[in-house]
Amino acid sequence: MEEEFYLADRESLRAVSRGSEVVANAGAVLGERVQAELFASQVELVSAPHMAAADLRDELLFLRQTGAAFAASSGCLLVACGSAVLNDWPLPVFDTGRYREIGRRFESVLHRMRAEPSGCHVHLGTLAWSEALALTNHLRPWLPVLQALCVNSPFAGGRQRGCLSWRYFDFGTWPQARPAPILTESVYARQMDSWVSDGKILDRRMMYWYARPSEHVPTVEIRVADANWDLDVIMxxxxxxRGLGTALLAEIRAGGCFPQIGRGQVERAHRLAAATGPVGPGISPLTGAALPMSACLQLLLDRARPGLEAAGDVELVAELMANLRVRRTGAERQLGLVQSGGTLRDLVRMAAIEEVADDSVMAEPARPGR
Incomplete structure (x- = not known):
């Protein structure tokens, strides 16, 4: 897991460029589990691989609380929203060699972005390269459904943006932030080499496809989710x-084919997910036809069930789903706060990670086997 957060000054509640200070200080405890991001007002927290859901959740909670404590020592809040709610513009780039070069070479792209985008990335593995490519193809039409569950950026840059995930639209300023094409080894290599040689990306790490084989670990990386302060949503x-990936990988190994959903249909499904989340319209991951997003979610649950059963996660996922229906998405909760008279400053405080509090479903007394 890789979770991105932005830093807000504790007094002004505006995004503030103290990422280097927080990364340096937190690094004494977290080591490489805390990292810099493109923008100077952001940090990234990275977990180890885990098999058990409870172990992953425990580490994510530790990373968040530790990151929040070091942010506090620098006069900041660690904020988990898909986009910075209050900020200054233009967006400041982190002062490292690679990020400075990105800022210089792609200044026109950065100039069009209105707020620091923070996402949550999942790595599924361990996979051979050929299986990672195949799983990317099979996951492709399902990713908008996962995206819809995590919408959490209806406000950005000081105003409401008319959608539930502004991060999706803002980050889409990058031309490579798109669904991956159908990948084979030759297609992947050709696309990467072409974009690097043409100067469209600095290096392979800048290919921001929504899912792709990782360049540095033997996994498929999924990068469609907004950052969320609610750990239950992330889990x-x-x-x-993971359940879907497990089920699809079994189908791949049995010679199964992926649905032939066109790139335009997949892109439309992602736009719908960003606009209206899990309660609006969607595109069937099986046929490409119009289908309510709630029905698409049921298709995903059905398809993922063998994988959920294999991991022993069926009951936990049902509990987390029920919790989401009651609490609603982060975006809906943000809108509700403002509609009830709250300010954007209140919203930043709501989205800040607490140093000690944890009210997630999985924070209940330990179940057998934990």
């Missing part, structure tokens, strides 16, 4: 991604 998305 639901992670467990569904």
């Amino acid at each position: 639901l998305m992670v467990l569904l991604a």
Whole structure:
């Protein structure tokens, strides 16, 4: 897991460029589990691989609380929203060699972005390269459904943006932030080499496809989710991604084919997910036909069930789903706060990670086997 957060000054509640300070200080405890991001007002927290859901959740909670404590020592809040709610523009780039070069070479792209985008990335593995490519193809039409569960950026840059995930639209300023094409080894290599040689990306790490084989670990990386302060939302998305990936990998090994959904249909499904989340319209991951997103979610649950059963996650996912229906998505909760008279400053405080509090479903007394 890789979770991105932005830093907000504790007084002004605006995004503030103290990422280097927080990364340096937190690194004494977290080592490489805390990392810099493109923008100077962000940090990234990275977990180890885990098999058990409870172990992953425990580490994510530790990383969040530790990151929040070091942010506090630098006069900041660690904020888990898909986009910075209050910020200054233009967006400041982290002062490292690679990020400075990205800022210089792609200044026009950065100039069009209105707020720091923070996402949550999931790595599924361990996979051989050929299986990672195949699983990317099979996951492709299902990713909008996972995206819809995690919408959490209706406000950005000081105003409401008319959608539930502004991060999706803002990050889409990058031309490579798109669904991956159908990948084979030759297609992947040709696309990467072409974009690097043409200067469209600095290096392979800048290919921001929504899912792709990782360049540095033997996994498929999924990068469609907004950052969320609600750990239950993140765990639901992670467990569904793993359950689905497990089921699809079994189908791949049995010679199964992936649905032939066109790139335009997949892109439309992602736009719908960003616009209206899990309660609006969607595109069937099986046929490409119009289908309510709630029905698409049921298809995903059905498809993922063998993988969920294999991991022992069926009951936990059902509990997390029920919790999401009651609590609603982060975006809906943000809108509800403002509609009830709250300010954007209140919203930043709501989305800040607490140093000690944890009210997630999985924070209940330990179940047998934990």
